[in-house]
Amino acid sequence: MxxxxxxxxxxxxxxxxxxxxxxxxxxxxxxxxxxxxxxxxxxxxxxxxxxxxxxxxxxxxxxxxxxxxxVTLPNVRLEQGTVTSLVEEKGTVKGVQYKTKSGEEKFPMALWQY
Known part of the structure; x- marks a missing residue:
């Protein structure tokens, strides 16, 4: 709603x-x-x-x-995968480690990059 x-x-x-x-x-x-x-x-x-x-x-x-x-915005890149672990800092999630559909392991990626 x-x-x-x-x-x-x-x-x-x-x-x-x-x-x-x-x-x-x-x-x-x-x-x-x-x-x-x-x-x-x-x-x-x-x-x-x-x-x-x-x-x-x-x-x-x-x-x-x-x-x-x-994804129509010039400063946005879409990445899709399955999250395998969270990157935490003082109890707050700051990023993720994930695996792509092809099985490639991607290392910590910040959720918000300024």
Missing amino acids: LQLGGYFKLIELGLEDCVSDIDAQPVYGYALYKDGKGAKLFYPLEKFNSDVSGRSFHNGRFIQKMREKA
Whole structure:
């Protein structure tokens, strides 16, 4: 579930197309139920375009769209493999060691390189 604020952030970042073509369902609010009683709460969307709403979707499809978008950027290189160990520093994961599909062992790769 992508809350309305999360969708606004995607728009701000130019990533709103990452929720298209993944069978995402628009969400306009909530329904709450307790003890046989219910209430509906709607997002205040009156001043927004008709495509503005929260989204409910299969997370894997969304992640794939984000990956597809990321690899179009000039400073991004996609590497895929199976993680064999974590590189930790003071209890925080800083990188990974992984094996490629061809079986080649790749040594510690930083997750975030600035």
